[in-house]
Amino acid sequence: MSNAEFDRHAASYKTLHKNNISISGEEPAYFSDYKMRDFKALLPDLDLPSNGRYLDFGSGIGxxxxxxxxxxxxxxxxxxxxxxxxxxxSKESHGNSVDYALIIENKLPFDDAEFDGAFACCVFHHIPHEHHKKVLSELSRVLKPGGLLMVYEHNPFNPLTVHAVRTCPFDENAVLLTARKLIESSNTTGLKHYRTDYRVFFPATFANLRPLEEKLRWLPLGAQYFVAFLA
Incomplete structure (x- = not known):
């Protein structure tokens, strides 16, 4: 999806997203929250600061x-x-509680080694696959040595996820990618693969089973996954 397409959907994104994931029985906030819990959980393992500077790449409406x-x-x-x-x-909703930056032609407007970590939440399936290596190289450039990059994506092996993407207005030009493909794209970018976890196995109807998800992170059937890289 181009910046013009994102501009067109920005005002209606919340409603479109909520309708699109209704099959899960969850609100959009559920998916945003688990991602940030996962991100936080890795920081102490990697000795990354809780008061550091972090980048939300492809932040959308925030x-x-x-x-x-x-x-x-x-x-x-x-x-x-x-x-x-x-x-x-995003700024209209959240004010100046965060900083903002516009990405132009896949070039990040930041100095080298500016961030302790970064995350991209379901962004890469909107980026043409032939550009993934360049984008990952840019993210590697702006991370400090040892910095964390977590890339969250939809799992193309999950049929409900595939259906949701196919019926989503702002995913009309999206192309899903596997974790393996993402890792392959990171070769020669300066990033090292750290771990891959599969997430979101049970809809709200079976929420009582969600404690089991911690033991299923290895299973490539979750609705989403993350690949963690180190700079």
Missing amino acids: SSIIPFQMHIPDARLVCADVSLESLRC
């Missing part, structure tokens, strides 16, 4: 801001996106 600030309250977040309208909507 869905990750509230859970990020709730789980990592002492950190500073920078939201970057190709869509100026999405950034405007």
Whole structure:
């Protein structure tokens, strides 16, 4: 999806997203929250600061801001996106509690080694696959040595996920990718694969089974997954 397409959907994104994931029985906030819990959980394992500077790559309308600030309250977040309208909507909702940056032609407007970590929440399936290596190289460039990059994506092996993407207006040009393909794209970018976890196995109807998900992270059937890289 181009920046123009994101601009077109920015104002209606919340409603479209909520309708699209209704089959899960959850609100969008559920998906944003678990991602930030996962991100926070890796910081102490990697000796990364809880008061550091972190990047939300492809931040959209700012869905990750509230859970990020709730789980990592002492950190500073920078939201970057190709869509100026999405950034405007985000700032309208969240004010100056975070910093904002516009991405132009896949070039991040930051100095080398500026961030302790970064995350991208279901962004890469909107980026043409032939650009993934360049984008990952840029993310590697702006991370400090040992910095964490967590890339969350939809799992193309999950049939409900595939259906949701196919019926989603803002995913009309999306192309899903496997964790293996993402890892292959990271070769020669300066990033090292750290771990891959599969997430979101049970809809709200079976929420009582969700404690089992911690033991299923290895199973490539979850609705989403993350690949963690180190710079």
